[in-house]
Every structure is written in C-alpha cells, then in structure tokens.
Amino acid sequence: MIRHAILIVDDEPNMRESLYDILSDYGFCCDIAENGEHALQLLQQNEYSLVISDIKMPKVHGFALLKTVKERFPKTSLLLMTAFATISQAVDAIKSGAEDYITKPFDPDDLINTINRILACKADEEKSIGMSNKKTDRPSAIIGQNRKITEIYSLIKTVAPTNASVLIQGESGTGKELVADALHANSTRSNKPFIKVNCAAIPANLLESELFGHVKGAFTGAIKDKKGKFELANSGTIYLDEIGDMEISLQAKILRVLQQKEFSPVGSEDVTKTDVRIIAATNKDLHDAMNNNVFREDLYYRLNVINIVLPPLRERNDDIPLLVKHFINKISSALGKNITGISDEVMSKLMAYEWPGNIRELENVIERSIILAKHEIVETIDLPEQFHEDVTVLSSENDSFRLAKSEFEKKLLEDALQKSNGSVTRAARLLGISRHSLRYQMEKCGLRKDA
Ligand SMILES: Nc1ncnc2c1ncn2[C@@H]1O[C@H](COP(=O)(O)OP(=O)(O)OP(=O)(O)O)[C@@H](O)[C@H]1O
Ligand SMILES: [Mg+2]
Known part of the structure; x- marks a missing residue:
C-alpha cells in the first residue's frame, strides 16, 4: 500500500495540530506549514499527494496557493477548508480546480472519507493515463451543443x-x-x-x-x-x-x-x-x-x-435537430421501424413551437409520429393536432375573420400587459391563462416581452 504524504496548511496552531493528529493516527505521513509561503517551500522540497489548506490565511491566501499548486504541482490534489460563512468561496475554489472542500468544524470521519475519495480518484486517473480515454466532456446520455x-x-x-x-x-x-x-x-x-x-x-x-x-x-x-x-x-x-x-x-x-x-x-x-x-x-x-x-x-x-x-427547450431550440436525430434513432429501433428522418416542414414546425413540456414533450411527439409514420420520413400529417395549423395563415390578408380575431387578441394582451405594468406573470393571471401560453400568444402577435 502506498503511504500518502499530506501537507497541512493553516495559520491556526490548534487546527494544524488536530489535523496532524487525525491524519497521522490514520496512517498518513504529514508535514505542516503555517502559511502559504511556507507551504510553497515544502512543496518544492517534497512530493505530496494532497495539500489540505485553509482558505483564509494571511500573506499567501488559500486561493493563491491553489493556483500555484495547480500550475506547478499538477499531480498534487488540493482540499480546501472553509467556515460555513464563506461557502461561496469554496464553490469558486472547486470551479478553479480544488478537488473538494470541507467546512469547519468537521467530523474526523468525514475528513478521512473525503481524503480517501480524493486519493482513490487520483489513483484511478493515473491508471487510465496512456489508455484510450473514453470519457468525453459530454455525459453520454445528455444531448445538446447549445x-x-x-x-x-x-x-x-x-x-x-x-x-x-x-x-x-x-x-x-x-x-x-x-x-x-x-x-x-x-x-x-x-x-x-x-x-x-x-x-x-x-x-x-x-x-x-x-x-x-x-x-x-x-x-x-x-x-x-x-x-x-x-x-x-x-x-x-x-x-x-x-x-x-x-x-x-x-x-x-x-x-x-x-x-x-x-x-x-x-x-x-x-x-x-x-x-x-x-x-x-x-x-x-x-x-x-x-x-x-x-x-x-x-x-x-x-x-x-x-x-x-437547466434552460427550457425554447431557449435552446438550436438543439432541436440534434435531439430529433437522437430520439429518432433511439425510438425507431426500439419500435422496430425504419424511420430515417423528418421532412423540412416538420423541422420548421418543431423549431417554431413553444415546448411547454420541454424535452420530454419533444420525445413524446417524436415517438407518436414514428408510430404513425407510413414512410421513412416523418411528415406533418404524423404530428399531433397542435402542429397542423398553418402559422403563415395569420398573415394572409384576404382572411378577414382571422385578421379581426388576431387584432382582437392582440388588443386583449396589450390591455392586460398595460394593467399589470408589463409583468407577464400578472397579465397571465388577469387573462386566466398560463405564463407559457401568454408568452406564446405574445410572440404570435408580435408583442415584445417588455411591451
Ligand atoms: N439533453 C437531453 N438529451 C437527451 N434526452 C434528454 C435530454 N434532456 C432530457 N431528456 C429526456 O427527456 C425526458 C425528461 O428528462 P428528465 O426526466 O431528466 O426531466 P426532468 O427535468 O427531471 O423532468 P420533471 O421535472 O418532469 O421530473 C427523459 O426521457 C430524458 O431522457
Ligand atoms: Mg424529474
């Protein structure tokens, strides 16, 4: 078994000592530094698996130490300690590369668990170096490039x-x-x-x-x-x-x-x-x-x-083509059908839709269309009812009834928005419709959210 060396950095003597006791009792080989500067000296002289450091220290602050360790000693992991009041700093620390953080006061078992996990993870990484790295940045089940x-x-x-x-x-x-x-x-x-x-x-x-x-x-x-x-x-x-x-x-x-x-x-x-x-x-x-x-x-x-x-689908509709492709492959083979794609008209309808039920709704729409599709390509007729209305019809000038209706609707929306000082939520409540459908209606009538 490898005996890991750990460097403890804290400006408080009591904390240093108790950490030293806990970690040595557990069998780690420990060194102690009183501040960041001292820590850097020791890091140059010895190789450590892990540095455990307080965030708030005079002279070299925990963050500066983190940055230097990441740059100059990339093999060394870093565990930061923080008081609960500064937990947001700990989050920043993780974002900038610390392996984990622990809040003070902590339970010795927690500390040991956390350290063991960091070291085990590091060992796995070292083992996989040189092998083909199957891990991509994108978790395999999640689709999207937005x-x-x-x-x-x-x-x-x-x-x-x-x-x-x-x-x-x-x-x-x-x-x-x-x-x-x-x-x-x-x-x-x-x-x-x-x-x-x-x-x-x-x-x-x-x-x-x-x-x-x-x-x-x-x-x-x-x-x-x-x-x-x-x-x-x-x-x-x-x-x-x-x-x-x-x-x-x-x-x-x-x-x-x-x-x-x-x-x-x-x-x-x-x-x-x-x-x-x-x-x-x-x-x-x-x-x-x-x-x-x-x-x-x-x-x-x-x-x-x-x-x-997670953004709603309507805010990432550039991902719709990718998602559609993914669901077609997945569902069509599961259902034993040979569907290869969707028509351009279907794609533009899917892109223009509001998707109140987000990706789940898209998945359901694709599933239903695949079941109904008679050919290899999904056509508009395979889509549910709400996609059948021709959106361009609203602009057809000779359709006076539709025009009058949409004028009336627009006026209704404008009134409600004015009464509620532009708050979509309140306007929706006034009209007795959901915020989603109000936003959809507003877009349809060419009203801007800040109107
Ligand atoms: N980015 C994505 N790529 C592929 N499939 C996705 C993606 N996002 C969601 N899905 C699929 O959409 C469906 C809904 O996803 P999920 O259950 O994770 O949503 P949720 O936010 O937990 O929903 P709810 O609030 O209703 O519980 C699932 O079938 C999931 O596989
Ligand atoms: Mg869920």
Whole structure:
C-alpha cells in the first residue's frame, strides 16, 4: 500500500495540530506549514499527494496557493477548508480546480472519507493515463451543443467528483434527472448506491419514514423495523426529486443530515450517522417558496452549494435537430421501424413551437409520429393536432375573420400587459391563462416581452 504524504496548511496552531493528529493516527505521513509561503517551500522540497489548506490565511491566501499548486504541482490534489460563512468561496475554489472542500468544524470521519475519495480518484486517473480515454466532456446520455448546455457539461465535470450538494432547477422535462445521473456516474461514488426519491409522489405522512426508516411500533402499521433511503444510500448519493414539495417540518430533518450527517428513524431517538451526497431537484421557484415561508432558507443555502439551472427547450431550440436525430434513432429501433428522418416542414414546425413540456414533450411527439409514420420520413400529417395549423395563415390578408380575431387578441394582451405594468406573470393571471401560453400568444402577435 502506498503511504500518502499530506501537507497541512493553516495559520491556526490548534487546527494544524488536530489535523496532524487525525491524519497521522490514520496512517498518513504529514508535514505542516503555517502559511502559504511556507507551504510553497515544502512543496518544492517534497512530493505530496494532497495539500489540505485553509482558505483564509494571511500573506499567501488559500486561493493563491491553489493556483500555484495547480500550475506547478499538477499531480498534487488540493482540499480546501472553509467556515460555513464563506461557502461561496469554496464553490469558486472547486470551479478553479480544488478537488473538494470541507467546512469547519468537521467530523474526523468525514475528513478521512473525503481524503480517501480524493486519493482513490487520483489513483484511478493515473491508471487510465496512456489508455484510450473514453470519457468525453459530454455525459453520454445528455444531448445538446447549445452554449448554456455545454457550460452545464463542464460544471458537471468539475463538481461531480466532489461532495458538494447540488441543486438542479428547471422546468418540467428539461433533463434534471439526467443531470443527476451524470453527476453520480462521474463521481467517486459511482460504484456505490444511487437512490432516488420523488418527494412529491409520496404522501407527506409517509415520506419521513421512507427517507429515514422507522422502528417497529412507531405508528399503526409499522410491524417491523424498516430501513430508510438515507441508510440505503450510505456512502453513495441520494437524489431528492421535487424537493420544493417537501413539508417544512421534514425539511428540518434534511438540514440535520446536511449539517450533522445524522438522522433518527421515525419512533426512535437513536442517532444514525450517514455519509451521503445529496442532489436535489425542483421545478418550483424556491425564492417564491422562501418568501411564502414554505421553504427553509437555511436548507436552501445548504442544498444550493452548486446550482445547475437547466434552460427550457425554447431557449435552446438550436438543439432541436440534434435531439430529433437522437430520439429518432433511439425510438425507431426500439419500435422496430425504419424511420430515417423528418421532412423540412416538420423541422420548421418543431423549431417554431413553444415546448411547454420541454424535452420530454419533444420525445413524446417524436415517438407518436414514428408510430404513425407510413414512410421513412416523418411528415406533418404524423404530428399531433397542435402542429397542423398553418402559422403563415395569420398573415394572409384576404382572411378577414382571422385578421379581426388576431387584432382582437392582440388588443386583449396589450390591455392586460398595460394593467399589470408589463409583468407577464400578472397579465397571465388577469387573462386566466398560463405564463407559457401568454408568452406564446405574445410572440404570435408580435408583442415584445417588455411591451
Ligand atoms: N439533453 C437531453 N438529451 C437527451 N434526452 C434528454 C435530454 N434532456 C432530457 N431528456 C429526456 O427527456 C425526458 C425528461 O428528462 P428528465 O426526466 O431528466 O426531466 P426532468 O427535468 O427531471 O423532468 P420533471 O421535472 O418532469 O421530473 C427523459 O426521457 C430524458 O431522457
Ligand atoms: Mg424529474
């Protein structure tokens, strides 16, 4: 077994000593530096597998040290320590190349777990050097080249190997679960359990027991002890889908897991320790939820260490051709049909559509069209009803009824927008339609969002 050398950098003597004790007891070979300058001297003299450094230090700041280590000692990993108040700095640190961060005060077991994971990951990387590198920047299941989505790929790549909690936001059907899959698959926990819980699908009174388990007799029907998802996910990842729907009382218990890494099963006072990485997702606006006091602010900040916001499909419609091709290949072979593409007219209709259900809706439309298609190419007639109306008809001048109708509609929209001072949300409420359809109508009538 390799005995890894670790360099501890902290300006606080107590912290240095306790780190030294924990790490040496565990069998690491440790050196200590009091500040960044001292650390750089030692780095020149010895080879370290890992530097563990405080972010806030006089003279050479943790960030400057990070930069130098990454440039001059690329084989050395870096773990940063931060107080909770500066967690945003830790996120920046990860983005600029630190392997992970840990918040003070920390549990010695957590520290050792984190270090072991970093070192194991590094060993894997070293092993794969020289072999063909199958890992591309794009997680294989996620399709798209739009700028917003490629930024998300690199964020996934950067944060996946860390322990940081991730909050994924986006409208329904934008691919939140795919991102969660990619985060787990690219993490150092990828061969450990990945447990998914849909918080909206489980009745509120059962969710607590589902998550944390229960003991026999905890409630009517609890005939024996049952393990919860957090216990099953131990050492792996848990995906809390639709977290915005979780009741506030239960949110406190999730916060406890995040902060203390512990929970108690329903009906028991026993404390169970857990090492689980949390990925949460929601299509709700959590800021609204916090303003309405239905989502805890402290939980929001704990979950939102890394924030991934998936754009709606209408904001990345340049990806539609790629997605269409992907779904045609996938679905046509699954259904045993030989569909090779779609007509130009179908493509322009798909590009012009609003896609309130996003990629899931696109996938469904393609599936349905493939089932109905009589030829190798999908034609307009194979598309659902909403694509049949000819959009160019509105501009045909001799159709006076349509013209009058659209004038009237436009006036209605303008009035509503004026009454609501341009707020699309309020105007939609006034008209009794959804924000999506209002935006669609506005575009159809040539009204700008700031009109
Ligand atoms: N970029 C993408 N490339 C390929 N398929 C995608 C992509 N994004 C989403 N999909 C597909 O679209 C469907 C919906 O994706 P997913 O379930 O991840 O969305 P979601 O945001 O979790 O939706 P919801 O909020 O409704 O739970 C899935 O079948 C998924 O495979
Ligand atoms: Mg989902």
